[in-house]
Amino acid sequence: MEITMPAPFTFTTFLFFLLVTALLLNVSQSRAQHRKPSSLVLGLSHSRTTLPTPKVSTVSTKRPSELLDMMEPLREVRDGYLISLNLGTPPQVIRAYMDTGNDLTWVPCGNLTFDCMDCDQYYRSNKLMDTFSPSYSASSSRESCASSFCVEIHSSDNSYDPCTMAGCTLTTLLKATCSRPCPSFAYTYGAGGLVIGTLTRDTLRVHGSSPNVTRELQMFSFGCVGSTYREPIGIAGFGRGALSLPSQLGFVQKGFSHCFLAFKFANNPNISSPLVIGDLAISSKDHLQFTPMLKSPMYPNYYYIGVEAITVGNISATAVPLSLREFDSHGNGGMLIDSGTTYTHLPEPFYSQLLSVLQAVITYPRATDVETRTGFDLCYKVPCAGNITSADDLLLPSITFHFLNNVSLVLPKGSHFYAMGAPSNSTVVKCLLFQRMDDGDYGPAGVLGSFQQQNVEVVYDLEKERIGFQSMDCALAAASQGLHKN
Numbered sequence: 001m002e003i004t005m006p007a008p009f010t011f012t013t014f015l016f017f018l019l020v021t022a023l024l025l026n027v028s029q030s031r032a033q034h035r036k037p038s039s040l041v042l043g044l045s046h047s048r049t050t051l052p053t054p055k056v057s058t059v060s061t062k063r064p065s066e067l068l069d070m071m072e073p074l075r076e077v078r079d080g081y082l083i084s085l086n087l088g089t090p091p092q093v094i095r096a097y098m099d100t101g102n103d104l105t106w107v108p109c110g111n112l113t114f115d116c117m118d119c120d121q122y123y124r125s126n127k128l129m130d131t132f133s134p135s136y137s138a139s140s141s142r143e144s145c146a147s148s149f150c151v152e153i154h155s156s157d158n159s160y161d162p163c164t165m166a167g168c169t170l171t172t173l174l175k176a177t178c179s180r181p182c183p184s185f186a187y188t189y190g191a192g193g194l195v196i197g198t199l200t201r202d203t204l205r206v207h208g209s210s211p212n213v214t215r216e217l218q219m220f221s222f223g224c225v226g227s228t229y230r231e232p233i234g235i236a237g238f239g240r241g242a243l244s245l246p247s248q249l250g251f252v253q254k255g256f257s258h259c260f261l262a263f264k265f266a267n268n269p270n271i272s273s274p275l276v277i278g279d280l281a282i283s284s285k286d287h288l289q290f291t292p293m294l295k296s297p298m299y300p301n302y303y304y305i306g307v308e309a310i311t312v313g314n315i316s317a318t319a320v321p322l323s324l325r326e327f328d329s330h331g332n333g334g335m336l337i338d339s340g341t342t343y344t345h346l347p348e349p350f351y352s353q354l355l356s357v358l359q360a361v362i363t364y365p366r367a368t369d370v371e372t373r374t375g376f377d378l379c380y381k382v383p384c385a386g387n388i389t390s391a392d393d394l395l396l397p398s399i400t401f402h403f404l405n406n407v408s409l410v411l412p413k414g415s416h417f418y419a420m421g422a423p424s425n426s427t428v429v430k431c432l433l434f435q436r437m438d439d440g441d442y443g444p445a446g447v448l449g450s451f452q453q454q455n456v457e458v459v460y461d462l463e464k465e466r467i468g469f470q471s472m473d474c475a476l477a478a479a480s481q482g483l484h485k486n
Helices: 011-032 120-125 148-153 161-165 170-175 245-249 350-361 368-374 474-480
Strands: 039-044 074-077 080-087 092-099 106-108 115-117 185-188 194-207 214-229 234-237 255-259 273-278 289-292 307-312 335-337 344-346 379-383 399-403 407-410 417-419 427-432 434-436 446-448 456-461 466-471
Touching: 039 080, 080 234, 080 273, 092 106, 148 194, 214 245, 255 474, 273 474, 289 407, 307 350, 344 350, 350 434, 368 379, 368 427, 407 466, 456 474
Parallel strands: 039 074, 092 234, 106 214, 115 214, 335 446, 344 434
Antiparallel strands: 039 273, 074 080, 080 092, 080 194, 106 234, 185 194, 194 214, 255 273, 255 456, 289 466, 307 399, 344 446, 379 427, 399 407, 417 427, 456 466
């Protein structure tokens, strides 16, 4: 971040300013790491009414007996996986998307005053809306300009500008003693979403897998959002920044893992996807295939990997562009892993070349009417025996991603082509759930979406800066973690 200073500043004052900022960040990290459990075992939930249409882009050193496992229900709505946040005193349960492509955790605020514009379609099809009421919480307060999180959330050239406009003096800014409330923020999202809110702190409670075990983070900082555009549900940020959920829980130097359930489990209240944070997520995982985590100069808090090739069956889908495995001089490029994006996005002309290979291999009739209606690019009428079964998937070629360090991930069946409806006349229409990257040369060159991560254990080893993959039946994994309800 480039920091601009008014003319009267001397170089000595500038150094002092940097020192104070560094000390604030250190105090914040130490506060976040105070008395935290070594591991959290959580459940992600998945619930949808219809298949979402394409959107325009965007090693533990402790013995097992010393690891503390925690559990929360997580469920999916529309096109993502939800985590339940217990906020406030008394606790209010708010469900938010687990999003590895964001740092900030925010929730809708105000039972009557929360306003979501252009959300009518969502309101008609879903009743899972949760809102948080600060006035009903005895422990809720506004974050002040003295907080390092306030500096973090404002991303202008000089992050102190908003607090200066709020009336903070130079002396209080440098000493981090300004008690004025942190000014409102605005966040924009690649799909056209916008949220406006205030930075709030309150108690976050995480319930243990054993009865009557609860851990509290009393100074959890999050966005209390009063108005949004096309963003009806909150977000739990899982990036590497200071504001992210793993960071404030004290796990930013460890890691986490998730195993997303297949879409067929959507709306099933008796099972949730395993999400593990801390020691258990990365211990005993050396048997996985790990690819290096690339450091983006543009977005250093998010998770990038490099793609070397994509194969359809045994056929290579032409040469993969360099932009999918390295960054340019401005920080553009790389493959972003984003649980907040539904479908995998690939750049042109590589995306069209992949479609050409698939068309050459698949001989079933095209369902062009479904393509027009849904916006997906390849839909086929696939023979079936009257029911949608896994056997139908065997009629379509496999798709394999080859990442840096000789890591190969064969997409599980049902994670590339998906049935658009019930069988008819012994056929079922299945569409390729990939999309083209429409952002040109700016930002990531590609995105690995959550749909293609179904039935895959993904391990984010932040200590060793690597990401591991392993195909897995996530329903069985959920049962082994105690995330099934009787």
